[in-house]
Amino acid sequence: MITDGSLVHVPIGTLRTEAGAEIPEATIAYRAWGDFHGKNLLIVEHALTGDTDARSWWDGLIGPGKALDTDTWCVLCSNVIGGCAGSTGPSSPHPKDDKPWGSRFPAISIRDQVTAEYRLLEELGVREVQAILGGSMGGARTLEWTLMYPEMVRSAAVIAVSARASAWQIGIQSAQIDAIEQDPHWHGGDYYQTDEVPAAGLGTARRIAHLTYRGEQEIDERFGVMPQPGENPLGPYRDPAQRFAVESYLDYQATKLVERFDAGSYVMLTDALNRHDIGRDRGGLNKALASITVPTMIVGVDTDILYPYHQQEHLSRNIGKLMAMAKIVSPVGHDAFLTETRQMDRILRRFLVLSCQGNPPTPPEKP
Incomplete structure (x- = not known):
């Protein structure tokens, strides 16, 4: 060894x-x-x-x-x-x-x-x-x-x-899988031979997951209703570029995972967790x-x-x-x-x- x-x-x-x-x-x-x-x-x-x-x-x-x-x-x-x-x-x-x-x-x-x-x-x-x-x-x-x-x-x-x-765990984990599989770049799981990666779907899956990984108290104490510095999420029209601080945090977590993890593996391993019994x-x-x-x-x-x-x-x-x-x-x-x-x-x-x-x-x- x-x-x-x-x-x-x-x-x-x-x-x-x-x-x-x-x-x-x-x-x-x-x-x-x-x-x-x-x-x-x-x-x-x-x-x-x-x-x-x-x-x-x-x-x-x-x-x-x-x-x-x-x-x-x-x-x-x-x-x-x-x-x-x-x-x-x-x-x-x-x-x-x-x-x-x-x-x-x-x-x-x-x-x-x-x-x-x-x-x-x-x-x-x-x-x-x-x-x-x-x-x-x-x-x-x-x-x-x-x-x-x-x-x-x-x-x-x-x-x-x-x-x-639990049924709740299967539900929240299946929502993550669905986010990836609904990404048009997923190609039924065969995106590897294309120049495209289902980054948006994997990023969304990570945002959902990360909220279950952290405590509600911790997230609220860190971010509350603060806007991301330099942005205004309270304008007259919704603008996805104008975020609350917590949204920026989740975007960061999503980007980090997309850079280091494979979407196909994420789907397979999350499905394995759904099968845990x-x-x-x-x-x-x-x-x-x-x-x-x-x-x-x-x-x-x-x-x-x-x-x-x-x-x-x-x-x-x-x-x-x-x-x-x-x-x-x-x-x-x-x-x-x-x-x-x-x-x-x-x-x-x-x-x-x-x-x-x-x-x-x-x-x-x-x-």
């Missing part, structure tokens, strides 16, 4: 999806930090628009002396199947003709993402994982890991997610939760709009082997698990103490 933080691509063969489609010659990309010595692996799962560079998006939590201490642990983060940061996705070349997969890329589920990650670990020769931890879509994958491969996972931290997608084919949610034997910490955010705290309370009440429950208190909302570094530092340190029962792994002596 390469652990210097560089991006590594690993072929995993043909991936057969939960729904019966196939992705031939699939590849999963990963980055890892810290020496690996068999039993000291931590898997960090990224969220919807995250990537393998966990040290960047979880800044302050991964590295020497930090909560996920790379002097003790090997920390690995892979890009999900269907993504656009190194793993096979809609923008990747199809093995038949070397043209982008586009609309030929099959729908995927959270379980398919976990299957692909398991295949990656098999290729890397990993037999045991000390802990898997992730938030949002990463939390959904973490939860599925505890049910799909419990023999491989010693502990899990499930952060800011639910046991299944750990109770499917397992006798329902509570039966599935009760069957979990992996010691699991549940973490939620008190102001989360997208995955409200009552959903984490439901997990904690029904999970078979609850390790602990933690609450992030923040006006930020769902994104607090990414932004509240001090609180997450305490939570992750406590998680690893409980995971190891106070005895972290000792690296082998160097000859």
Whole structure:
């Protein structure tokens, strides 16, 4: 395993999806930090628009002396199947003709993402994982890991997610998908061979999503009804160039995502979140939760709009082997698990103490 933080691509063969489609010659990309010595692996799962560079998006939590201490642990983060940061996705070349997969890329589920990650670990020769931890879509994958491969996972931290997608979540996420698919530059998902990108649709999707990622209190305290400096949204006629400050903020967030993320992957991964349901084919949610034997910490955010705290309370009440429950208190909302570094530092340190029962792994002596 390469652990210097560089991006590594690993072929995993043909991936057969939960729904019966196939992705031939699939590849999963990963980055890892810290020496690996068999039993000291931590898997960090990224969220919807995250990537393998966990040290960047979880800044302050991964590295020497930090909560996920790379002097003790090997920390690995892979890009999900269907993504656009190194793993096979809609923008990747199809093995038949070397043209982008586009609309030929099959729908995927959270379980398919976990299957692909398991295949990656098999290729890397990993037999045991000390802990898997992730938030949002990463939390959904973490939860599925505890049910799909419990023999491989010693502990899990499930952060800011639910046991299944709620109707509200499916509705708000489907609106984002629709914004992209209604963009005339979408071309049914086959825009890759044109000079056009569905930027307007992806930007709108991001604006909708970002409002669910942040807390209402935080947004209102930051922007209120202030106009964007130099603009006047209160003129005699509506002018889209004259914005409130919050509109400018959302435009900025939209532009940033369009510059770094693929619209096809956004549709695929958002649809995967719509399909999230750990109770499917397992006798329902509570039966599935009760069957979990992996010691699991549940973490939620008190102001989360997208995955409200009552959903984490439901997990904690029904999970078979609850390790602990933690609450992030923040006006930020769902994104607090990414932004509240001090609180997450305490939570992750406590998680690893409980995971190891106070005895972290000792690296082998160097000859």
